[in-house]
Amino acid sequence: MEKLLIKNGTIIDVESGVSFIGSIEIEGSKIKRIIKQNDELPLAIVTVDANGKYIIPGLIDMHCHINERYAPHFVASGVTTVRNAAGNVNLLSNLIEKPDHGPTPRVYASDRMIDGTPGQWGPTSYGNFVTDDPEEARKEVRRQVDAGAKFVKLYGWIKREVMAAAVDEAKKYNLEVACDLMNSKELTILDAAELGVNWIEHISGFAQEMYKGWNPLVDQKEWGHIDWDHPDQAKIKELCEKMLAYNVKLCPTMVVFDQSMKYPEIWSPKNYVIESIDSISYLMQEWEKNTEYVDSIKSRTAIINNLTKAVAKTYYDMGGTVVAGTDTPALMFTYPGMALHRELEIFVEIGFTEMEALQAATVNAAKSINLNDIGSIKEGKIADLVILSKNPLENIKHTQDIDFIVKGGKLYKQDEILCSVPSEEEVNKSIQAFIEEWEAASID
The missing domain is CATH 3.20.20.140 (Metal-dependent hydrolases)
Incomplete structure (x- = not known):
């Protein structure tokens, strides 16, 4: 399983309502461990330094x-x-x-x-x-x-x-x-x-x-x-x-x-x-x-x-x-x-x-x-995270200041995700094929 480490960020714990500096070890699609500040960090294939940044669960x-x-x-x-x-x-x-x-x-x-x-x-x-x-x-x-x-x-x-x-x-x-x-x-x-x-x-x-x-x-x-x-x-x-x-x-x-x-x-x-x-x-x-x-x-x-x-x-x-x-x-x-x-x-x-x-x-x-299995940053939950450059607890508008997104344990930049947007022609073709199949099945 691939490992991802997001280190030294301010983790916003939406369950308890508190924030703390720490690191998040991700293995596969799950959060393996939340590591407190100054504790020894594990090795990982990819490491993201989140120092000065803020980590919230995926919205x-x-x-x-x-x-x-x-x-x-x-x-x-x-x-x-x-x-x-x-x-x-x-x-x-x-x-x-x-x-x-x-x-x-x-x-x-x-x-x-x-x-x-x-x-x-x-x-x-x-x-x-x-x-x-x-x-x-x-x-x-x-x-x-x-x-x-x-x-x-x-x-x-x-x-x-x-x-x-x-x-x-x-x-x-x-x-x-x-x-x-x-x-x-x-x-x-x-x-x-x-x-x-x-x-x-x-x-x-x-x-x-x-x-x-x-x-x-x-x-x-x-x-x-x-x-x-x-x-x-x-x-x-x-x-x-x-x-x-x-x-x-x-x-x-x-x-x-x-x-x-x-x-x-x-x-x-x-x-x-x-x-x-x-x-x-x-x-x-x-x-x-x-x-x-x-x-x-x-x-x-x-x-x-x-x-x-x-x-x-x-x-x-x-x-x-x-x-x-x-x-x-x-x-x-x-x-x-x-x-x-x-x-x-x-x-x-x-x-x-x-x-x-x-x-x-x-x-x-x-x-x-x-x-x-989603909605908060806890060990064992799916690793859906948003890494922000500013503190959303000081101003909620800062949820828009996105540096990285982690979806199911995979790290993305915004432009990388937007490169995967399909064309309207592709989507229209897929929808039309579905409609034809639906009508042929006479579901109604």
Whole structure:
């Protein structure tokens, strides 16, 4: 087994909340030993002097939608694991089956979302399953279990009885259930919690519970009395108390709303990763297309921006689980990998400490989905590390000052990872082949 030694760096222990100078001995894909300062160091094939640098665990994006075209951009950003919240497990098989040390993130994936008629993303396809029949939903959950889904994703037009059936079926297989109620016209966050949903994505459905009858699709002029800029803290606390009773977990994805509300003054730092993302034409075209509808996005979807932030901080302060995700590449300029750094900035802006923000994207994220071999720097865990040139506990923006990434025990520079980005032609060919195979199998 190959050995890697990272010596004399400041190790940030996100579990204990303390930092110390030490060295990390890596053998194969695992952390073999944490060595205290001044102790004798072992020999290694590769040694990295991290003197004056800071070492954090690989970051985890708890809500994104990945594909092969921009998968390396996550790792180049220090994001070594992603939770893919709806898509198709088979379509992602090339990424899921990559070895630990590969230059793409490990993928914890749900399968296609289960939605109600007529389907927010159209009729049933490889990416979504549309039904108002509880038994059909149960069959779909069983199919997803066989396909290897790690959790089940429900979408906003799902009927109550269908949600209840899907949740019940998923629990038979010990699968958690997540839902996105962003455009829900009938169900609220409390409805989902009462029916046994484990995860609320984007803190969606909270506004529908606070303001009965509101949703992004109604005439917003009729709801002009709502002060979205200054959410009702008493109502937020009251509802958070109810959510805590059901042990619901939240992934707020604040960056997806924040980027839209800030447009045209979007967050867009200049670095290697974003320069590479700028060359992905279909992503840029989609984001530019959405800018044409920015007023509608701001007034209907991203209008919950401040409410989402207030709920995230309140729920965390009350003891609830709140983790970091991005919804990449949704809406506008949610840069793959890099958007998570902006999410961490927002965590701090709303009152989290730098350490708490880091924990939301490392140890707390890993624990929330029972990935016990990642998320912190401990002996025996997978060696996913990010070596930073500046201290992120002094300023969370320093998570962007990346010197090296270690993925599954392999050392990378950012530009080395970006060299592995496939062409759009390659990815399109792969996706088209999958679609043809899916349709030929008549899975639906």
